[in-house]
Amino acid sequence: MAADPLTDAVSARICAHMNRDHAEAVVAYARHFGNRPEARDVQMLAVRPEGMELAADGETLLVPFDHPLSDSEDAHRTLVAMLRSLPPMS
16 A cells, blocks of 8 residues: 555544544653643644644644654654654553
């Protein structure tokens, strides 16, 4: 399957999947990469080439990526790598 360009529709699909199926990971992104260690209510709003936009307890955060994303497969690999780089959740 070919990777999709990182369009608004693809971003919305990624966010819906992450918010529905990987809510703990979304919270972990806000706590660690967004420097909000107490964040509880977190939603992924957008995935753009430069970073992900999160809503954390009513505040909008931009969590930058370490490189500009090229497509949906790059987004998947990057989000997984970011999660794997975190210390174990307690």
